[in-house]
Amino acid sequence: MVRLCLSLMLIILTGISSALEWTYTNTETGIDKLALGYPVPLPIQSVTAVDGFRSYLSLHARHQDMMLLSDNISGQVIGQTFNNRDIWAYQLSDPDNLTDQGFLVEGAALQNGGIHAREWSTPEVTTAIMERFAENEADHWLYQYLLQNMNLVIIPVLNVDGFLQTQRHPDKTLQSAFSEDPSTWPRDGRMRRKNMRNVDEDLATPGDALLGIDLNRNQNPFWASSTRSSSNTSSLVYHGVSAGSEPESIALHQAANLGPANRLRFYIDTHSFSQLWYMPNTGVSRRNSIASKVATRMQAATNNSYAISPNQANVGIGSTDEYFAYTYQIPSYTLETEPQIDGAVQYGGYGVSHDGFILPESEIARVRKELTDASVIAWYMQSGPASVKAIEITDTADNSVIFSGQWNGTSATTREWQEDVNLGLTKDHTYSLWVAYDKPMRWLNDLGEIANFPNLFTALAPRFSVESKDVAGAGFRQTVEGQATDWLVNPGGPGQGYLNYKTDAFMLEFTLSTSIDPATASLISMAFDNRDFAGSLNDANPMTVVDYNQFWLNYESADGSLADNGGMDRMIRLVDDASPLYVDPTIVITNPPPAPEPSQPSGGGSMTFGTLILLILLQIRRKMGYSGLRSTDFRRSKYAS
Secondary structure (H helix, E strand, O other): OHHHHHHHHHHHHHOEEEEEEEEEEOOOOOOOEEEOOOOOOOOEOOOOOOOOOEOHHHHHHHHHHHHHHOOOEEEEEEEEOOOOOEEEEEEEOOOOOEOOOOOOEOEEEEEEOOOOOOOOHHHHHHHHHHHHHHHHOOOOOHHHHHHHHEEEEEEOOOOHHHHHHHHHOOOEEEEEEEOOOOOOOEEEOOEOOOOOOOOOOOOOOOOOOOOOOOHHHOOOOOOOOOOOOEOOOOOOOEOOOOOOOOHHHHHHHHHOOOOOOOOEEEEEEEEEOOOEEEEOOOOOHHHHHHHHHHHHHHHHHOOOOOEEEEOOOOOOOOOHHHHHHHHHOOOEEEEEEOOOOOHHHHHOOOOOOOHHHOOOHHHHHHHHHHHHHHHHHHHHHHOOOOOEEEEEEEEOOOOOEEEEEEEEEOOOOEEEEEEEEEOOOOOOOEEEEEEEEOOOOOEEOOOOOEEOOOOOOOOOOOEEEEEEEEOOOOEEEEEEEOOHHHEOOOEOOOOOOEOOOOOOEEEEEEEOOOOOOOOOEEEEEEEEOOEOOOOOEOOOOOOEOOEEEOEEEOOEOOOOOEOOOOOOEEEEEEEOOOOOOOOOOOOOOOOOOOOOOOOOOOOOOOOOHHHHHHHHHHHHHHHOOOOOOOOOOOOOOOOOO
């Protein structure tokens, strides 16, 4: 009797007028059946990836297994759920927290999954990212580069309580009439969205199906400020009693501190469904521009089937992407996995309400791969733009080294050029040039071949220019472009293979033009303007180390400006005339015409009174022992007009 009274009170308080349990089926229909039009996915007990969705225990076992087997994956508990279950986060990084440069602390990225319990595809995607790195951590290419130069944090399942509730009832849901929402909306069981605050784990308990907190409405700076969140505890978007009130929210914020302090530069919250990236705009124009560029590259990984949806600045719903965008001023996104807004109809489903949350098992393997690629290219971009690391020029006749040097880090912000050999070039002579960058520059397909990143088309071939100026001031440029295969995928170092990572170096032959005469040239410089596989142009000045704080710092364009674009690097000179480093020597600068002579006052060459006074003052100064004028001698009074 007491339980019945409590249930009736909950029904009154939550606004539930009725609650009906439904069973999802493939094609069977009936009074309590919801036919999807495809097999109902059930949790699969498998540690490794399958064509389907793994149980939470299987996923957790996989995470722990990777942590134990890899020196580059570590994990820790970042908090507990409302029901005191551990929330785990995993760091993907080498132990030293420093980039290859040796002085700069690594940047960090964070990706969250499973914030909404019913979105089963998101723990699969976050786990797939971890699996990609675990399987390729010693690839001497992209994944090893990211592990050694970034600090990547993954939360596979944030809302553990809710996720387990959906997996206890994988084919059951409650359809409840609630005054604020359509009566056909499914809740609890397989369709639980919120956490489990004040909710038991018995689907049959009346009244608690609508309780819990929407963790993606529980965040500053826009908590409780939108019609898309609610103060009604029964609403699917109930935002809680205060911003960050939930233990799961606190754990998410804590995960941002797993990497090096104050180094977070990227965030994704993985959701389903509607097949797009929501993207907060914070009012910082350069940050917004960087975020937009990264989004288009992630979009390419999905065959451009995902949309990009920028949000208005200073408006929000209390979501996690807003929290990280505004708190850290970083590119931040809510990723909504497929399907599109029509739900599973695009897979041949029947269009049952909210069936987009129930992705067919046959689709998840492809989704895992595409969205792992999307995160990888974003992290690659946020690791920083490429800069030239070292070059070597050899004589093809005898393989002797004619010129060599490298940029060495001297601090977290500067590098110094170390020139080891400079014997001078000879015109009309053939040389081999080896150039190394500080990151992999080309994507490798599944066969290990140099290729474009999926659906991104940039020039694959490396190129460089020899720029010169003769004693008369005439400039000349010789540009040499190679083939895609000139990027090196075999080890060996200078003159042989890649420096640290596959495709971080290229090597090609060139014959110095007869128009360049090293014997009489006043300037000979090497110029590089190669793009990486994300389409970003190399830094124009390797002397300063690029870093991120709201936007890129020390990322110079060809003219030395800081505009997040990169440009022609002319810093390496074989013959140096000490001219400005950012000036294109082939551009002829026309001297401006001389200023017109000042008009003379009437009376011809008569001296003005002011000039006479100046000459008198100069004579006085000479007699007093002054040899010349200083800039402070005739400065204007602060009261001058």
